[in-house]
Amino acid sequence: MVESVIERSRSRSRSHECKSESHERVGCRVLYVPPELTGVLIGRGGESINAMCRETGARIEVAREDAGAADRPVTITGSPEAVDRAVRAVKKIVDSEKRPPQEQRKVMQVAGAFVGMIIGRGGENVKAMSRESGAKIEVSRDDGDRDADRNVTITGTAESIEKATQLIEDVIGNRAGASDDDRSDAEALPDPPPGFEVSEHEEWLFNAKTEEFFNKKTGAFAWLNTSTGMFCPIREGVRHDDLELISGTAVAVASSDNKSAPKTVVIPDLHRVAQALKAPFDHVDAPASMIGVFGCSAGDGPGVPVDQAARTFHERLVRRIASWRSAWFDQAWFGALTGAMMDVAGENGVLPLAAVALLVGRKVIAASAPGARACLMAGASSDACTAVVPMEVNGSVCCFQQLPATSPGVADTLCIPIALIAGVSTLDDNVTCASVSRSLFQRRPRAAAVALLRAARQAGSAGPLAAATACLGGRKVLVAEESPDVGRKAVKEKMKQSKVRVRQILLRFWSGKGAQPINPVTRKPITRKVEEAEVQMLDVLDKLLAENSANFACICKALSECGSAMRGGADNGDLGWLDQAKVAALAKAKGQPGGPKSVVQSSVPVAVVKVAFELEKGELSDLVVSELGVHLVQRTG
Incomplete structure (x- = not known):
């Protein structure tokens, strides 16, 4: 008897047996079917159940739904042979729809720095953990960025998944593993680097100057995420010495004594800003720069003063980036920019009228609040340059572009043009792109910023405006005048x-x-x-x-x-x-x-x-x- 069907045979005395007009004996059996399977049993418009009745010669009736009943009774009547045929037909349909219990599945996100520890040489570690836990453990492939977080998928029973999770956490140092007494004398613990002292965390040493932890068993460096209590690997930033940022700004105001005149900010080296703020920044790629334009809100609300927004934004941004010392996903950079805008907004919650571009290594991330505009462009030349499609994040419009890695001598022909404008402007991205792309590809960013203001004026913008343009590309190589x-x-x-x-x-x-x-x-x-x-x-x-x-x-x-x-x-x-x-x-x-x-x-x-x-x-x-x-x-x- 299958588990999905509960059968109850009704034994009837000879005196209670149903007889047809031809005095043939009639059998009656009741099967109880889970309610979710009755639809399949009946079929569309009763097609399935009618076909079974014709093929078996029995009468099959499914009781109406009863809110108080766990299963639905299916009554089968007819000759004993017909009833047997119908019972087999019903069970066959129920069995075909029966699903084996699904295996449970868990996905862990593990920092790229710890993936090698989990896999081991030739996959030895992950195979051993699979054998010990009884669960299947799979590590996702990397997408070219070894520092990026990777997914570890664990499949099996609840008990095996829990065991595998514990084994993985033991490897990466998030859970106490085997005690020192369990180690053989031949196993040598890694030597702690200078400056690290005993901390309140048993397995970790701490360097108060760098705010870094050192795992005494694995030798891994990490930082403590206080919001989760987890130790996360510290990423080492990459220097892209083949790149440079060129930028230019322009401001147009109605009068020289306008206190609410828009402002432009260019921070060519955020690492120096972080050093002045004593904020950790070694995990961020270089070059790391920021350009921004800030204007006065056109509304009547209590907006953030222009001077305050322009003066404090880069500090807020640096502190947000410094607070996460592991690898950053591309989407997370949007959160850093929009979060810094909300930090500047403070308690009144009114976003500053600002457009900001963050340049990190080969990536450019831009965000603009209502009243400002940020435009990133892509293309191998000014004629083929088009605007990157933006997206909305936390009330701001954001866009992202990445410069591909190229061989020496090629990178200097590629660049990411950037255009920012703050003020009452009706320019769309296509007009912006057409206005600035030629000058930016010629590496004349100031001319591009002036061209952007000129286009805004021609489009009818009459109020104060601020424009900033930049180009991230290969360093300019001096060309010999001789042969x-x-x-x-x-x-x-x-x-x-x-x-x-x-x-x-x-x-x-x-x-x-x-x-x-x-x-x-x-x-x-x-x-x-x-x-x-x-x-x-x-x-x-x-x-x-x-x-x-x-x-x-x-x-x-x-x-x-x-x-x-x-x-x-x-x-x-x-x-x-x-x-x-x-x-x-x-x-x-x-x-x-x-x-x-x-x-x-x-x-x-x-x-x-x-x-x-x-x-x-x-x-x-x-x-x-x-x-x-x-x-x-x-x-x-």
């Missing part, structure tokens, strides 16, 4: 050069404070604001790039507001030779009284000098802003 066969020697000589010759176009601006500057060429006062000067210089840059700088001298004579514009001919805008040694002496003597008399104030701003020594011969610079105005520089010698 290719000179090779590395020429590159080294170029890097050692101490003098360069440049020319410039200068457009001055007035901040609205202090003495109004005078154009030395026309002797007229300057009235334009910095936004106007930058947009005008962007138009000049676009024209020179289109003409391969052929009319630099002519444009300089017509527009430049520098005395060098009147030199005449091809020398228009020429600043002469800049000496790196003299510039260094000026920088060292700046602000120091009693310096050598030969050191005089340079007429060339430091920002221009810095850019000059980064240019190739004939190359045009990005837009450069100094205390004099907006510069466009070209190296000529």
Whole structure:
């Protein structure tokens, strides 16, 4: 008798036997079927039960559902032979639908650093644990990131799963394993590194300076997750020395004394910030940088002041990243950014009007609160560049992009363009991408930021705006001016050069404070604001790039507001030779009284000098802003 069917035979005396009109003997049997199987027994529209009646010659009736009954009675009547056939048919259907009890299954998430301990050499450890526990243990394959957490799937009975779990936790040090007395004398414990002392946790030594734990049995380094009480492996960050971040910002405000003017923040090295905060950060890949734009909320609510948000956001972000010292999943980075925004919002819960991009190793993660916009782009060139599709996380719009690992000499052709804007703007990602991609692929981020503001103005944005653009890509490699066969020697000589010759176009601006500057060429006062000067210089840059700088001298004579514009001919805008040694002496003597008399104030701003020594011969610079105005520089010698 199958377990799913409970049969009760009704013995009837000869006097109670049912007889048909032909006086044949009639049998009657009742089977009790689990209610979940009666639907299969009856079939759609009674199709199954009617077919059984025709095939067996018996009458089969399923009782109506009774809320108080555990099983449903199925009454079978007919000749003894027909009843037997019907009983077998019903049992066959019930048996075919019967499911064996499913094995239980448990999935553990284990840090990548501990996977080798679990598997063992040639799989010895995992096989031994399977034999000892009686459960099946499977470790998921890695996806190329050895530090990422891995899934360990345990299948078996509840008892075997519990035993296997205990064995795995013993291996990774989360549960007390065998005592020291159980070890053979031949087994040597790992030597503790200096700085580690006995802690309240029996198996772990603790270094108060680094806040790290050392397992006396396994030699593993870990940090204690106080929220769960679990020890987690400490990840070692990877340096990507082939990458660099170039960034530029631009701000457009209605007036210079606007206290709620938007702000831009660029933190090129978050590791230094963490060091200043005494926060652990060695688990984070390098380079690690942050760029952000912060604006004033357009609503009437008690939003976070712009200065406060811009001043404190990077600290909140660093502390969040420092609080988890194991490997980070890509989705977790979204939580770090949006969580930092909520930290800045504080008790009032109003998110700051901000767009922030976090760059960690080869990854870029961006998030923007309502009123701001973050756009990441992908593509091998400006013509093929498209915006990455964003997603919503914790009330913010987030996006993610990763730069693939490439061989040397190839990485410098790939990059991730980034665009951020804060303020009332109607730009969509397609317009943003079209506005900034060309300048970013040319590695002129300031020009890209100005182009983004120009596009926002053309789209009807009239209020204060802040834009920041950046590009994560391969480091710029100096190219030898000599023939290719000179090779590395020429590159080294170029890097050692101490003098360069440049020319410039200068457009001055007035901040609205202090003495109004005078154009030395026309002797007229300057009235334009910095936004106007930058947009005008962007138009000049676009024209020179289109003409391969052929009319630099002519444009300089017509527009430049520098005395060098009147030199005449091809020398228009020429600043002469800049000496790196003299510039260094000026920088060292700046602000120091009693310096050598030969050191005089340079007429060339430091920002221009810095850019000059980064240019190739004939190359045009990005837009450069100094205390004099907006510069466009070209190296000529």
